[in-house]
Amino acid sequence: MKNTQATIRDLALKLNISISTVSRALRGAQDVNPETKKAVLEMAQQMNYEPNKVAQSLRIKKTNTIGIVVPEIAIHFFSSVISGIQHYTSRHGYSIMICQSLESFEIEKSNIQMLVSNRVDGLLISVSSETREYQHLERLMEKKIPMVLFDRVVDSLDVSKVVVDDHDGAFKAVDYLIKTGCKRIAYIGGALTLSISNQRMKGYLDALKTNNIPVQEELMVFCNEFHDEPIVATRQLLDLPELPDAIFCMNDPVAILTLQVLKQRKIAVPDEISVVGFTNEPVSRYIEPSITTVAQPAYQMGEAAARMFIEQVENPASFKPRMETLQTELIIRNSTRRIA
Amino acid sequence: MKNTQATIRDLALKLNISISTVSRALRGAQDVNPETKKAVLEMAQQMNYEPNKVAQSLRIKKTNTIGIVVPEIAIHFFSSVISGIQHYTSRHGYSIMICQSLESFEIEKSNIQMLVSNRVDGLLISVSSETREYQHLERLMEKKIPMVLFDRVVDSLDVSKVVVDDHDGAFKAVDYLIKTGCKRIAYIGGALTLSISNQRMKGYLDALKTNNIPVQEELMVFCNEFHDEPIVATRQLLDLPELPDAIFCMNDPVAILTLQVLKQRKIAVPDEISVVGFTNEPVSRYIEPSITTVAQPAYQMGEAAARMFIEQVENPASFKPRMETLQTELIIRNSTRRIA
DNA sequence: AACCGCATTACAAACGGTTGCATGACGGTG
DNA sequence: CACCGTCATGCAACCGTTTGTAATGCGGTT
Secondary structure, eight states: TTSSSOOOHHHHHHHOOOHHHHHHHHHTTTSSSHHHHHHHHHHHHHHOOOOOOOHHHHHOOOOOOEEEEETTTSSSHHHHHHHHHHHHHHHHOOOOEEEOOOHHHHHOOOOOOHHHHHHHHHHEEEOOOOOOOOOOHHHHHHTOOOOOEEESSOTSSSSSEEEEHHHHHHHHHHHHHHEEEOOOOEEEEETTTTTTHHHHHHHHHHHHHTTOOOGGGGHHHHHHSSSHHHHHHHHHHSSSSSSOOEEEEESHHHHHHHHHHHTTTTOOOTTTOOOEEEEOOHHHHHHHSOOEEEEEOOOHHHHHHHHHHHHHHHHHOOOOEEEEOOOEEEEEEEEEOOOO | OTTSOOOOHHHHHHHTTTHHHHHHHHTTTTSSSSHHOOOOOOOOHHTTOOHHHHHHHHHTTOOOOOOESSSEEEEEEHHHHHHHHHHHTTTTTTTTEEEEOOOHHHHHHHHEEEEEETTTTTEEEOTTTTTTHHHHHHHHHHTOOEEEESSSSSSTTTTTEEOOOOHHHHHHHHHHHHHHHSSSSEEEOTTTTTTHHHHHHHHHHHHHTTTTOOOOOOEEEEESSSSHHHHHHHHHTTTTOOOHHHHHHHHHHHHHHHHHHHHHOOOOTTTTEEEEEEETTTTTBBBOOOOOOEEEEEHHHHHHHHHHHHHHHOOOOOOOOOOEOOOEEOOOTTSSSSOO
């Protein structure tokens, strides 16, 4: 943003024509003499002119920038989603501005405020695990700022969403565990305020029900964060009078911690206890034992969210919020027994 | 960017005072009556006013946005660097705009152009592996746009840089291998156009030299990408008349591929061949065997780059480009033998 | 010669802020 | 009473574009 940057006015001065003509020439308008146009383009090239998007944005009231809020960028799942978003939006001329909430509600709010202040054309958001009020999102809706929620969505809001079929993913995982002969299947989940936690738990419960296995309250534990609590949770399960024969973890990081505790206690996986994760983080493939997990199509989720967003901005009148559900895939590895 | 957003003019109208007074009140200027100020702030609150940063940026010629270009966001190392950058810059009021080059020179150029067009206050760049001309960066320097290169830097340019002591890291790794008794140590590296490849190779060579081990050309192979070529490279090494007793890989992904080939060929690690990686990706800790690797302080690198950048923008006159070198740490795991 | 239509170009007003300078009111001073 | 400094506020220009509308020139008609 230095004075070294040429402006449209500089070009006009040099060529001795008006600013508006230069502007029209640059954007290839119809009613400008081919020769003038040529001269302008050459001069632009020569003076190394770069259009000032800030001025453009102000004038046309559109920044061609989209704001993204994720809990943490360094989590593989989210950076993959972002990749997907970027792949799609960049081809439509959008830049992206990224913020991390670091799972803090306050930071999430200020992130959004900042993005709105920067007049992004819309927002793609995955809410923090701390978020349980939604006025900040409702305000966006009032202001008619296009928004798409992904992965960590808010059920009660009538906005566009892209999610994974968490219920089905969990169901498939637990159903598989049962087919391998497991009967006492435990569940380590997240706070039920998060829709995904809820869905995964329901999938777990439904799989039990479908297979006529009674639900045991003692086999269900919940964590608010996924660094320390899962360790406590696992120990709690292992201290039960009767051991579980499988543990379904709500995501891979939890599964990894669970495996560590099992290793410490010298419990054989999968012979004594099977473990299943969720997400298919790259690690889960390489860890010993490799983890059976429910793969989420992160990149595709990003693309889908981006697609919905673009539809929405290009067609604000006719667009109706909708929810898109992506399917998961159960990836069978070595932390579970084989089907007999 | 809808008409639903209140402007400073709307506030002025409502309060029946001038635009400039509102502006001054909002930014807490000195010479505005406390009461007026209070009224303005209240009205702003009430009307849900959000300053338009686009207009601000245009006027003050500063966007408080910084552009980042990385090869790929979904690589843990880079997303960690970005985390570090964001942590530091957000506290200084900067937003970040992120682009991925996907290791393509052309995309890298267009990324940079786009960011310049958006008038970011500066750029933090890690160049693509394809990049071997630097006019696009030189142009930035001519335009006096602050820039900091990190990790994948360009030696020949006189700009600020943050790197890891690749030479030392490689040296420590190879030296350790030698201390564990290895004598025929192979190296799988990247294209020497990348400064980091170069430095790591030199570290390898110097470690051999220091320990009076002759360099064998046949033990050094180079890859242009890290998905398929490392597999070929490893096989090539294993087909030598005399097997190596260690392989030093230029990064963890290569090490993982190497381990796979070794597993296929049923060669015991580390008993027959030791393997060392570089970067300390999270996977390398969990894979079997866990990989001895040279840890790079990614997050700190981001912070350092951000710090240098801020210094530069806040103090453009006195700032001199400099290079900051961060130290690595050798993390010993199970892919190498113990020191006797 | 006056007029018209057409292609091309210039003018000027926005967009939403910031900021130097002028203005006005007011109390104090000589 | 004229003058002055201070405080608070308003005016207007500006940032770099876009765009509706007016102006210009010109060849062709009547």
